[in-house]
Amino acid sequence: xxxxxxxxxxxxxxxxxxxxxxxxxxxxxxxxxxxxxxxxxxxxxxxxxxxxxxxxxxxxxxxxxxxxxxxxxxxxxxxxxxxxxxxxxxxxxxxxxxxxxxxxxxxxxxxxxxxxxxxxxxxxxxxxxxxxxxxxxxxxxxxxxxxxxxxxxxxxxxxxxxxxxxxxxxxxxxxxxxxxxxxxxxxxxxxxxxxxxxxxxxxxxxxxxxxxxxxxxxxxxxxxxxxxxxxxxxxxxxxxxxxxxxxxxxxxxxxxxxxxxxxxxxxxxxxxxxxxxxxxxxxxxxxxxxxxxxxxxxxxxxxxxxxxxxxxxxxxxxxxxxxxxxxxxxxxxxxx
Numbered sequence: 304x305x306x307x308x309x310x311x312x313x314x315x316x317x318x319x320x321x322x323x324x325x326x327x328x329x330x331x332x333x334x335x336x337x338x339x340x341x342x343x344x345x346x347x348x349x350x351x352x353x354x355x356x357x358x359x360x361x362x363x364x365x366x367x368x369x370x371x372x373x374x375x376x377x378x379x380x381x382x383x384x385x386x387x388x389x390x391x392x393x394x395x396x397x398x399x400x401x402x403x404x405x406x407x408x409x410x411x412x413x414x415x416x417x418x419x420x421x422x423x424x425x426x427x428x429x430x431x432x433x434x435x436x437x438x439x440x441x442x443x444x445x446x447x448x449x450x451x452x453x454x455x456x457x458x459x460x461x462x463x464x465x466x467x468x469x470x471x472x473x474x475x476x477x478x479x480x481x482x483x484x485x486x487x488x489x490x491x492x493x494x495x496x497x498x499x500x501x502x503x504x505x506x507x508x509x510x511x512x513x514x515x516x517x518x519x520x521x522x523x524x525x526x527x528x529x530x531x532x533x534x535x536x537x538x539x540x541x542x543x544x545x546x547x548x549x550x551x552x553x554x555x556x557x558x559x560x561x562x563x564x565x566x567x568x569x570x571x572x573x574x575x576x577x578x579x580x581x582x583x584x585x586x587x588x589x590x591x592x593x594x595x596x597x598x599x600x601x602x603x604x605x606x607x608x609x610x611x612x613x614x615x616x617x618x619x620x621x622x623x624x625x626x627x628x629x630x631x632x633x634x635x636x637x638x639x
Contacts, residue, residue: 322507323501323504323505323506325475326505329364329365331365333360334366334369337359337360338368338372341355341356341373343377344421345421346417346418349438352373353435353438353439356369356435363441364505367436367439367470370432370436371432371479371481372499372504374431375481375486375497376485377421378417378421378431378481379421379485379486379497380422380423380424381416381423382488382489384423384424385488392462413426413427417431425467426445428481429467429468429481429482430445432470432479432481433445433468441472442471443469443470445466445467446468446469446515446517446518447463447466447518448517448518448522449464449516450464450465450483450515451515451535451536452514463518465515466482467480467481467482468481477505478508478511478524479503480506480515481503483500483543484502484503484504485497485498486498486499500543500546500547501547502543502545502547506546507551509550510541510550510552511524512525512530513539513541513545514538514541516529516530516532516535537557537558537559538556538558539555539557539558539633540558540632540633541630541631542628544625545630547575547628548578548630549575550575551573553572553573554569555568559633559636560634560635561635562613562636563637564614564638565613579626582625582626583623583625584597584598585609585623586622587619587620587622588620596611598610616637617636617637618636618637619634619635620634621634
């Protein structure tokens with residue numbers, strides 16, 4: 304009997320150039336130090352704050368970096384306002400007039416809490432980034448669409464749930480998401496932890512589209528056609544950790560996968576440069592049973608393969624971990 308083999312293949316460096324690597328010749332050290340050391344208790348003097356962040360930097364990308372990093376280090380996710388907005392949107396989703404009234408009320412409350420307390424939700428992060436870029440003389444825009452997370456896997460196409468930015472550098476548009484880069488938000492626990500994730504800064508559009516779907520297709524910045532909304536909703540679930548290590552997620556192309564027992568499946572990823580493989584494992588959940596395995600690893604030049612045998616039928620949640628951090632989740636239905 305032919306045994307089922309799962310190949311997890313990681314391709315390195317030269318196959319694809321990520322967006323941030325367009326500026327590999329520029330060090331962000333100075334911009335990062337300025338962002339870390341610049342203090343502002345409130346945001347009423349946005350012009351002064353922006354000038355202090357950018358005046359000693361010589362390129363637009365460094366200025367954008369200082370602005371983005373400062374926002375991520377200083378503006379907390381407002382889980383209370385997020386939860387309130389979710390309740391109101393659900394309550395008024397069939398009443399367009401009341402929903403419009405709430406949106407106006409939300410705008411006032413959002414900016415008040417942002418200015419006074421440096422707390423906000425995605426729209427506030429995107430607005431602040433856009434305004435500060437404008438003060439610095441850099442073109443940017445807010446992008447409205449749908450964000451896909453472990454907590455949000457189903458969508459109503461009529462109600463976008465996320466906002467991020469595009470910024471223009473050297474006549475080319477780049478994507479970034481300060482909300483998700485700032486840290487980890489757990490609304491159900493009423494907790495936010497600052498934990499900067501550089502992967503959301505000038506991210507490759509091919510990776511970004513996995514959990515950012517814009518209302519207007521051109522805002523995806525893809526060279527190829529954007530997936531349909533239905534295709535987007537069926538993509539694999541990738542986490543913040545994937546943005547640290549991946550340039551792109553190639554395969555599987557869907558979250559839900561079917562295959563017969565004792566047949567092969569091929570996972571493929573394109574990694575960023577200089578990624579270290581300290582620990583790679585697969586975590587399986589089948590019903591109430593959870594177990595992890597370290598597959599056989601083979602390396603050939605820059606290609607790393609992890610071989611695993613599916614020996615039993617059934618439904619499995621399969622989680623990919625690298626360096627003890629979850630990167631992606633898939634569902635497999637292994638049939639007889």
